[in-house]
Amino acid sequence: MDRVQQSVATLELDGAAGRSALVDPFGRAITYLRVSVTDRCDFRCVYCMSENMSFLPKAEILSLEELDRLCSAFVARGVRKLRLTGGEPLVRRGIMTLVEALSRHLRLGALDELTLTTNGSQLAKYAAAIAAAGIRRINVSLDTLDADKFRAITRWGSLDQVLGGIDAAQAAGLRIKINAVALKGVNDDEFPRLIEWAHGRGMDLTLIEVMPLGEIGAGRLDQYLPLSLVRARLAEQFRLEDIDYRTGGPARYVRVAETGGRLGFITPLTHNFCESCNRVRVTCTGTLYMCLGQADAADLRKPLRASEANDLLFAAIDEAISRKPKGHDFIIDRRHQRPALARHMSVTGG
Numbered sequence: 001m002d003r004v005q006q007s008v009a010t011l012e013l014d015g016a017a018g019r020s021a022l023v024d025p026f027g028r029a030i031t032y033l034r035v036s037v038t039d040r041c042d043f044r045c046v047y048c049m050s051e052n053m054s055f056l057p058k059a060e061i062l063s064l065e066e067l068d069r070l071c072s073a074f075v076a077r078g079v080r081k082l083r084l085t086g087g088e089p090l091v092r093r094g095i096m097t098l099v100e101a102l103s104r105h106l107r108l109g110a111l112d113e114l115t116l117t118t119n120g121s122q123l124a125k126y127a128a129a130i131a132a133a134g135i136r137r138i139n140v141s142l143d144t145l146d147a148d149k150f151r152a153i154t155r156w157g158s159l160d161q162v163l164g165g166i167d168a169a170q171a172a173g174l175r176i177k178i179n180a181v182a183l184k185g186v187n188d189d190e191f192p193r194l195i196e197w198a199h200g201r202g203m204d205l206t207l208i209e210v211m212p213l214g215e216i217g218a219g220r221l222d223q224y225l226p227l228s229l230v231r232a233r234l235a236e237q238f239r240l241e242d243i244d245y246r247t248g249g250p251a252r253y254v255r256v257a258e259t260g261g262r263l264g265f266i267t268p269l270t271h272n273f274c275e276s277c278n279r280v281r282v283t284c285t286g287t288l289y290m291c292l293g294q295a296d297a298a299d300l301r302k303p304l305r306a307s308e309a310n311d312l313l314f315a316a317i318d319e320a321i322s323r324k325p326k327g328h329d330f331i332i333d334r335r336h337q338r339p340a341l342a343r344h345m346s347v348t349g350g
Ligand SMILES: C[S@@+](CC[C@H](N)C(=O)[O-])C[C@H]1O[C@@H](n2cnc3c(N)ncnc32)[C@H](O)[C@@H]1O
Pocket: 041, 047, 048, 085, 086, 087, 088, 089, 117, 118, 119, 139, 140, 141, 179, 180, 181, 208, 209, 210, 211, 212, 213, 345, 346, 349, 350
């Protein structure tokens, strides 16, 4: 089968034949779906969760089969990249069943990339199976290489376990990008070390600004560190060369001349990245968020469960995409210390 025949086969399979690709009111094609497969996690990172989080009752959560059907409906409507996230995706029971099921879209040519964002704690266990399912690269979140700081940031995590997971993932042939959240007074002295470590192991590194999502029991102003400042400081020590490299995400990259590696900056607060937004997010309860920074959402669980055919689901997706907003306006300053949104990052997965 050539690529066109394969796409037609996938469309017919999912009942999407004759339906168009998803394009929002601003002309942006929706080709990237991020799926939070669980709201649970084995860490409690200080910027993401409060220590005593309450989680969703199991009955509200989509089964693995339902998640597969939902993702496949988006693939049938033109989504080319799927990212599994969470909470921690690798603590969802049976997660590899979902990964293996979704990988059929890679083999059929309907999907360009299946990937995941993980805290790395379970990678030693799953890396080989992840690679065998056709995942080529993953994002691992790691904010520090200092074991005590790691424990303080994640509350429950073990640095050794995550480093072991990274070793296993590289041994399995997975490419890794490290994501680090920039935290004022916590890891801001460590960025040169993180750069040298990540690049020394052939991994890209992306720094992320703290976003004001969810009540976490601490002031955001205490955590917030503008990356414009970080970049200026790094530029005193490294030669940062602007490059065109884009991964379809919001990161802007430079090449660090001394290491030869790539360094990305995700700056939702200092730079608005919405113009080129190609993505939507769905939670483990089937709630579709059209924008990470806005509260508006659509319930896809109801149409999913209402019928075995996908007509109602496609109608709900179309209606939701017609409401995708132009962008967000996160602000953290002295007057805006409350979360911009009540939901936590672990709901939508970043
Ligand atoms: C919510 S986690 C889910 C996947 C997985 N548990 C992990 O940590 O990689 C996805 C990403 O969001 C980031 N994150 C969580 N809360 C954040 C916040 N308030 N601001 C910026 N990034 C945040 C994490 O550091 C992580 O890189």
